[in-house]
Amino acid sequence: MTLHEGDAPILDPASAEWISVLTAAGPDREAGLVRLHGLLIRVAVHELHRRAASSAVVGVELDDVAHQCAADAMLAILDKLDTFRGESRFTTWAYKFVVLEVSSKLGRHYWHRHPTTVLETEDWERLPDAFGVDPGEHAERADLVKAVQRAVEETLTDHQRRLFTAIVVNGVPLDAVVSQLGLNRNAVYKAVFDARRKIRVFLVANGYLDERRPGQ
Structure with missing residues (x-):
């Protein structure tokens, strides 16, 4: 989809519904935020489980990291909501924020646990x-x-x-x-x-x- 300056994005119905509730006011927006947060947590948990073999984040810690990722991703999504142009579904666009948060937090988690690791060391x-x-x-x-x-x-x-x-x-x-x-x-x-x-x-x-x- 090619948009010219000033054009409004043409969204699929599901994405348009997301944008509508997240830019609304009152109970509709609150319900939308709760729904979005739930989706982001599920994505974060799935992504953390997928990388569990290399991350060593499991159990209660995994759940905690998933909630952190979802919360930070949601803040980023809401901050950038006006940049969503509909090139993909809203959920696909939003999930990328979670994946980035998971990568970032797993990276920091590793260095917190292994502060003396040197990348150039050869074993x-x-x-x-x-x-x-x-x-x-x-x-x-x-x-x-x-x-x-x-x-x-x-x-x-x-x-x-x-x-x-x-x-x-x-x-x-x-x-x-x-x-x-x-x-x-x-x-x-x-x-x-x-x-x-x-x-x-x-x-x-x-x-x-x-x-x-x-x-x-």
Whole structure:
């Protein structure tokens, strides 16, 4: 949808209803706020559960963080309500605020729990089996680790190397890296994905992996 300056956005009925109640006054607006807050909490809980394996936020703490995320997202949504132009459904637009809050809070949570972690520190012995290799299948695991180190040095950019080392080698959660470096979450994910692909190509070319083996 292309809007010219001064044009009013053309909204789908559900989005128009949301905007109507949230810009109203009195009981209608209060009911809309309660409804929106409930939706945002459910999204926050879902997103936190989805990332639970890397965040270690569970139980009562997860519920508390979900409510914080929902509350902060709601304030941001109401503050930016007049910027909603209807390119997507209102709920889709609103949910993005929750996801951003979840990422931000999980990142801060990690650094609060692990204040001494250094992103540049390399602990190759903790290298996960990120390329579909069972350590028991490879007689010389040390050789494989050295091969990955060589691939990292020879095939990755400095940016990819830093992110791969932090996230894959040292196991720092993606959200924590995003928080620490002030980067875009999707850009970090893509950089690590591209790094893993380059390393896998190197390992296959040098006989450390079977190219037919599923990899990441």
